[in-house]
Amino acid sequence: MASVMLTRYDCRCSKGGGHLHDVFRLRSYRGRDKTGKQLWGRSETFHGSKRAANARAHEIDRELRECTTSAVRKQSVAALLHEWLTRHIAVNRRARTLADYTRIANRCLTPILGEVPLDDLTPRHILDLRDAILMRRSSRTGRPPLREARYAHQVIRSALTYAVKMRYVDVNVARDVEVPVERTVRKGQYDLGLIVRILQAARGTVLGPIIEFIVRTGVRRAEALAIRWRDLDLERGWGHVHQTVQRLPDNGLVFGPTKTHRSERPIRLDPTLVELLRRHQAAQADERALFDATYDDRDLVFCQPNGRPWDPEGITNKYGRLLATHGLPKIRVKDLRHAFASLALAHGAPIADVQAQLGHTTAHTTWTFYADPIEQHQADAVDRLGAALDAIETHEVDEKLTHPAPSAQQGAA
Numbered sequence: 001m002a003s004v005m006l007t008r009y010d011c012r013c014s015k016g017g018g019h020l021h022d023v024f025r026l027r028s029y030r031g032r033d034k035t036g037k038q039l040w041g042r043s044e045t046f047h048g049s050k051r052a053a054n055a056r057a058h059e060i061d062r063e064l065r066e067c068t069t070s071a072v073r074k075q076s077v078a079a080l081l082h083e084w085l086t087r088h089i090a091v092n093r094r095a096r097t098l099a100d101y102t103r104i105a106n107r108c109l110t111p112i113l114g115e116v117p118l119d120d121l122t123p124r125h126i127l128d129l130r131d132a133i134l135m136r137r138s139s140r141t142g143r144p145p146l147r148e149a150r151y152a153h154q155v156i157r158s159a160l161t162y163a164v165k166m167r168y169v170d171v172n173v174a175r176d177v178e179v180p181v182e183r184t185v186r187k188g189q190y191d192l193g194l195i196v197r198i199l200q201a202a203r204g205t206v207l208g209p210i211i212e213f214i215v216r217t218g219v220r221r222a223e224a225l226a227i228r229w230r231d232l233d234l235e236r237g238w239g240h241v242h243q244t245v246q247r248l249p250d251n252g253l254v255f256g257p258t259k260t261h262r263s264e265r266p267i268r269l270d271p272t273l274v275e276l277l278r279r280h281q282a283a284q285a286d287e288r289a290l291f292d293a294t295y296d297d298r299d300l301v302f303c304q305p306n307g308r309p310w311d312p313e314g315i316t317n318k319y320g321r322l323l324a325t326h327g328l329p330k331i332r333v334k335d336l337r338h339a340f341a342s343l344a345l346a347h348g349a350p351i352a353d354v355q356a357q358l359g360h361t362t363a364h365t366t367w368t369f370y371a372d373p374i375e376q377h378q379a380d381a382v383d384r385l386g387a388a389l390d391a392i393e394t395h396e397v398d399e400k401l402t403h404p405a406p407s408a409q410q411g412a413a
Helices: 050-073 077-092 095-113 123-134 146-165 192-202 207-217 271-294 312-325 333-346 351-358 363-369 371-402 408-412
Strands: 002-011 021-032 038-048 238-240 244-248 252-256 266-268
Touching: 021 050, 038 050, 077 095, 077 146, 095 123, 095 146, 095 244, 095 252, 123 146, 192 207, 192 312, 192 333, 207 271, 207 312, 207 333, 244 312, 266 351, 312 333, 333 351, 333 363, 351 363
Parallel strands: none
Antiparallel strands: 002 021, 021 038, 238 266, 244 252
16 A cells, blocks of 8 residues: 655645645555565655545555556466466466366467466357367267366366456356266275285285275275384274375476375275285395395385385376286276275274264265165165064054953953
8 A cells, every 4th residue: 555654844845836735745665675675666745635645545555556557457268277287287286287287278378378368268168168178089989088177177267367366356256157077976885806816916916905905995006005014003903194295297206295185094904914015024134135325225015126106197007907917807006995985884883983984074975985885775774674564563462462452351350
């Protein structure tokens, strides 16, 4: 805001119409520099009353805002995306999120909307963006990329929300544009025999402990490869997920926070898995001794023989080759996590316990993906309750027939 500073009393100059008046210095405040020094912008001298000086100060503020807003509104969508990514997302989101948003901005948003000035952006532009993405049929399935269209809409909508907060635009034009909703696919029940065959095929390879850990705990691939020995309490049979590891463009392998706050969670380790981890720890100690001083000790549970972290994509490729070698169906590493949830629910595990182990934010998420085994377990529970009620009622009827209640006359006698 412009400051108003009195510089002279009782001036009679011609600028005040020859009448007695005061003189004020008006300056627009621009903040402070790195050293804490105050920065001042526009400055002018005003002759008149204090009330008139304050009114002029407000007018200066309005003129500066309009000037700044006009310049900002003329910037392109590409400039907004760059500012939003570097000054907001890079500071407030995970590195993986920044990489994904940057990829969508470069692939979908900038080529189509990049040169459009913010002031000219309308809902029609967002519709054109949506339609252009949906026209890119998948080379594999021939279907429109609904997920990519929805993701691009989410990114531009978030960027425009930032623009509204920064007073660059008045409204978020992306809010009123609808994008086709991709139907949530329920995760079907997995064949326990098939999962056992996968575990048997992986044993004796570098994948064995990793696959076993994912199947028996339901953790994500990036979480499993970032687990450290200090995160595990083998005596109590518990572990804790604290971090993930991912490969990012231009950054290589990066350790970072979990997907959500709820994803940082305790996980239960069954006795068989605890014994497997003890054997794995002993084998890892032998590998450490072989490499001696060149061993890259990061305390990782699952790592390369020299101690360095595994590349998640490299593990996925090894896993795919393992399935092909043994003639097993193509089941993604991610599906092993789904298999844990599906089989645990099918064997009667409470949905709240499965939700906690998976790190889902709400039980609704667990229900949405794994409704089939939950519904089967729900049906069994209802049927068992109904059978119990029927049994009690039948027993009471039999008791009445066998031991009828005495009549009123018998009671009087």
